[in-house]
Amino acid sequence: MCVNNIAQIYEDGKADRLTQLVFCDISTPKTTPTQRAAKTAGGNLDSPEMNALERLIESENPDEPGFTVYDDIREKLVARGVPREEIAFIHEANTETRKKELFAKVRNGQVRVLMGSTFKMGAGMNVRATRS
Secondary structure, eight states, X not given: OHHHHHHHHHHHTTTTTOOXXXXXXXXXXXXXXXXXXXXXXXXXXXXXXHHHHHHHHHHHOTTSOOOOHHHHHHHHHHHTTOOGGGEEEGGGOXXXXXXXXXXXXXHTTSOOEEEEOHHHHSTTOOOOOOOO
């Protein structure tokens, strides 16, 4: 249902290159062990219960990339014709410079679906469109 809605809104906004913000607080994108350690040290986990469950799953299958809702949604959108480069995860913009670059792409319509957790995309994020 979620993918259907995102795909429909994507198509409806195609002429104006409108962007959707998609909030997802479960199964956030996987990080490298170094990034995961930094994330844990910073105390900014999106959901302690979900992250504990994800770590348990990772420890059972360390060589498998694992399932994330984010990747699943992206792959299903790509299969429906949404270009991969028009789908971004806020979690990939892990520096202020990368965030500024990502937000510029959102504003100019290069990124049409931006996914992130409430923690990463909640209060204070500003990606207002500047195009007319």
